[in-house]
Amino acid sequence: xxxxxxxxxxxxxxxxxxxxxxxxxxxxxxxxxxxxxxxxxxxxxxxxxxxxxxxxxxxxxxxxxxxxxxxxxxxxxxxxxxxxxxxxxxxxxxxxxxxxxxxxxxxxxxxxxxxxxxxxxxxxxxxxxxxxxxxxxxxxxxxxxxxxxxxxxxxxxxxxxxxxxxxxxxxxxxxxxxxxxxxxxxxxxxxxxxxxxxxxxxxxxxxxxxxxxxxxxxxxxxxxxxxxxxxxxxxxxxxxxxxxxxxxxxxxxxxxxxxxxxxxxxxxxxxxxxxxxxxxxxxxxxxxxxxxxxxxxxxxxxxxxxxxxxxxxxxxxxxxxxxxxxxxxxxxxxxxxxxxxxxxxxxxxxxxxxxxxxxxxxxxxx
Ligand SMILES: NC(=O)c1ccc[n+]([C@@H]2O[C@H](COP(=O)([O-])OP(=O)(O)OC[C@H]3O[C@@H](n4cnc5c(N)ncnc54)[C@H](O)[C@@H]3O)[C@@H](O)[C@H]2O)c1
Ligand SMILES: [Zn+2]
Numbered sequence: 001x002x003x004x005x006x007x008x009x010x011x012x013x014x015x016x017x018x019x020x021x022x023x024x025x026x027x028x029x030x031x032x033x034x035x036x037x038x039x040x041x042x043x044x045x046x047x048x049x050x051x052x053x054x055x056x057x058x059x060x061x062x063x064x065x066x067x068x069x070x071x072x073x074x075x076x077x078x079x080x081x082x083x084x085x086x087x088x089x090x091x092x093x094x095x096x097x098x099x100x101x102x103x104x105x106x107x108x109x110x111x112x113x114x115x116x117x118x119x120x121x122x123x124x125x126x127x128x129x130x131x132x133x134x135x136x137x138x139x140x141x142x143x144x145x146x147x148x149x150x151x152x153x154x155x156x157x158x159x160x161x162x163x164x165x166x167x168x169x170x171x172x173x174x175x176x177x178x179x180x181x182x183x184x185x186x187x188x189x190x191x192x193x194x195x196x197x198x199x200x201x202x203x204x205x206x207x208x209x210x211x212x213x214x215x216x217x218x219x220x221x222x223x224x225x226x227x228x229x230x231x232x233x234x235x236x237x238x239x240x241x242x243x244x245x246x247x248x249x250x251x252x253x254x255x256x257x258x259x260x261x262x263x264x265x266x267x268x269x270x271x272x273x274x275x276x277x278x279x280x281x282x283x284x285x286x287x288x289x290x291x292x293x294x295x296x297x298x299x300x301x302x303x304x305x306x307x308x309x310x311x312x313x314x315x316x317x318x319x320x321x322x323x324x325x326x327x328x329x330x331x332x333x334x335x336x337x338x339x340x341x342x343x344x345x346x347x348x349x350x351x352x353x354x355x356x357x358x359x360x361x362x363x364x365x366x
Contacts, residue, residue: 004222009145011237011240018169021033021171023172027170027175030133031062031066037167040102041067042071042103043070043071043104044073044104045106046106047113048076048112048113049074049077051113051135052074052108056072075112082116082150082151082152086151091124099125102128104131108135110183111134111142113139114139114144115149118148119151119161122164129166131167131169132169133171134171134175136175136179137179137188138186140175140187141191146236163241185269186269188271188308190228190274192303194227195227196302196347198231198235198248198346199345201345205224255365256278257273275308276311278299278303284340284361291340295344313366321362325358337349338351338353
């Protein structure tokens with residue numbers, strides 16, 4: 001077993017901090033971790049059908065051993081679970097089972113489960129404590145960290161939600177052994193993004209240890225998750241509400257989100273769109289003389305070594321994608337704010353980038 005040092009997120013406004021534990025087999029420690037501070041007699045476990053079929057029983061046993069009654073709320077798989085109706089069903093079940101403000105919610109699953117369970121926790125009785133137990137790579141390195149919770153609205157993704165920090169994040173890399181390769185690649189895009197915006201050495205590690213990581217070798221996998229979480233936790237600690245540096249996490253997401261939206265959210269996975277978006281942003285940075293050609297080639301090599309796409313297929317005019325760039329909820333006063341790189345491991349923001357240049361970059365990505 002590898003024991004990695006604990007990472008902490010410090011939330012200044014609330015004057016508290018919470019730990020992120022990364023440990024192979026960590027799920028078996030859940031009972032012990034809870035006994036240290038939780039006084040309640042029951043927990044509300046939110047998961048989805050797939051994750052529950054794989055891990056529900058053993059997690060149930062761990063909680064049972066800790067003397068806790070478990071009320072399980074199972075969501076369907078996929079994005080449709082982040083809806084008003086599943087939120088409401090969750091409130092109903094909490095009320096039926098007499099949950100109060102000092103009870104605990106556990107989110108066991110990917111980003112979908114984490115986002116819905118987090119929002120449920122944020123809003124039920126004006127907030128009760130919750131713990132993230134992420135089971136996809138994307139959730140382990142990205143969505144479980146930072147306290148963003150949300151559901152979708154028919155007008156767009158994540159339009160309704162809140163910033164609400166968990167009590168703890170418990171990451172067990174062992175969950176990833178059952179994850180589909182496409183879901184692993186999806187999370188890898190965010191891992192690579194973290195390296196590219198903040199840590200050059202980490203990107204070298206990812207390139208060098210690619211085979212071990214893809215074979216889920218424990219030492220390399222755990223280290224990768226650790227570095228990645230440390231970068232995200234560092235950014236979130238500095239800027240919880242995304243007023244400054246947290247925007248760097250949107251590297252690749254400006255074009256990425258537009259690409260997802262214009263293709264109806266079903267052609268490309270989020271990670272694939274972000275990969276194409278990172279290539280677009282890198283080329284843009286190069287055209288603006290922030291980045292050397294060799295660095296762009298390095299990024300291309302890095303992404304393709306993890307089987308992520310460098311271009312996309314789109315029969316229509318890229319002008320449509322350009323329009324979609326402005327639909328993002330992060331666009332302020334109709335001004336695009338680009339996250340670019342000054343070098344590998346160093347991000348910066350740029351506004352007022354020439355529109356023709358952006359259109360040219362989009363055309364080049366086809
Ligand atoms: N809150 C944030 O800061 C934040 C950040 C990024 C993304 N998100 C959100 O996260 C969501 C995407 O999360 P995701 O990519 O984890 O998708 P997901 O939760 O839909 O999980 C993907 C699939 O993997 C399955 N799965 C989960 N764990 C598994 C395991 N260990 N073994 C086998 N199968 C497993 C799930 O059943 C699901 O079918 C989106 O809704 C997105 O908006 C939120
Ligand atoms: Zn993302």
